Amino acid sequence: MHLQAEPTCQMAVASALSERILQNALAVANNRVETLRNRCRRQRSDIDDLQSRVHRLERENEALRRQTADLNVAVAHFRDEILPRVxxxxxxxxxxxxxxxxxxxxxxxxxxxxxxxxxxxxxxxxxxxxxxxxxxxxxxxxxxxxxxxxxxxxxxxxxxxxxxxxxxxxxxxxxxxxxxxxxxxxxxxxxxxxxxxxxxxxxxxxxxxxxx
Incomplete structure (x- = not known):
């Protein structure tokens, strides 16, 4: 009876150790996953900020383009139509x-x-x-x-x-x-x-x- 109980005890100890190792590995993996998720959230927030800046700059650029076009028309009119008369x-x-x-x-x-x-x-x-x-x-x-x-x-x-x-x-x-x-x-x-x-x-x- 004593000889049969020893292998069973060894198997139980090995199983417990394996389970503990797996739990630790799983915890490490979960921590890494959470770290990656947080990093993705920050990067996504940075991307949203950059997109907002790009859209704002595009709107400002369009407004400047219209103002430049209007000014070019006014300058051409002043140069070609008005200054020659003075x-x-x-x-x-x-x-x-x-x-x-x-x-x-x-x-x-x-x-x-x-x-x-x-x-x-x-x-x-x-x-x-x-x-x-x-x-x-x-x-x-x-x-x-x-x-x-x-x-x-x-x-x-x-x-x-x-x-x-x-x-x-x-x-x-x-x-x-x-x-x-x-x-x-x-x-x-x-x-x-x-x-x-x-x-x-x-x-x-x-x-x-x-x-x-």
Whole structure:
């Protein structure tokens, strides 16, 4: 009886050890699986964040693309249709739109392309700088400064208000050479521009009136 019980006891011990080893191996495997699951969750969260950023950047890029297209159209129109109508002349003479025999103060108000010429004239006089021949670096810089002001105003105002702004400016007679720009320009533009962009109106006022 004693000899038969010993193998049975050994088998029981071996079985218990095997079960303990298997349980430990299973626990290690479960821990590894849980670790991988947590890592996958973090990676999935990172992927979701990246996708959200990509979608946001795509929307911003599309908005910038539309703005760039609109700006390109405006720049092309200003370069091809408006600037060719504005000529700079020596100090002491009256500026005239190219192809027209009347000074700006007597120009037709039906041509909206001439409105910017009035804006340029007001800016030139407000800056109190000598008018230089076309094509020089100073002349190009002055036109660049004026065009930036024009596009800032164009961007700030809704279409209807911008059309009214051009109508008001074009209806004002240009001051004679040597005169200080009239405050009528500011007074007439104030209700149009100030309500949409007070800061831009203040810059416009300071520029036109040559204020500090």
């Amino acid at each position: 000529q700079t002349v020596p100090t002491g003479e009256t500026a005239r739109p190219v192809g027209h025999d009347r000074p700006l103060s007597h120009k037709s108000h039906k041509d909206p392309a001439l409105d910017v010429a009035a804006i340029l004239d007001e800016i030139d006089r407000a800056m109190a700088k000598p008018v230089v021949p076309p094509g020089s670096a100073t002349s190009r810089q002055k036109h660049d400064d004026a065009s930036r002001l024009f596009f800032q105003i164009r961007k700030a105002l809704p279409p209807a208000a911008f059309s009214e702004f051009l109508r008001v400016v074009s209806a004002l007679p240009a001051p004679r050479t040597g005169e200080r720009p009239s405050s009528d320009v500011v007074d007439r533009v104030r209700p149009l521009l100030a309500q949409h962009d007070p800061d831009l109106f203040d810059r416009f006022r300071r520029l036109v009136l040559n204020a500090n």
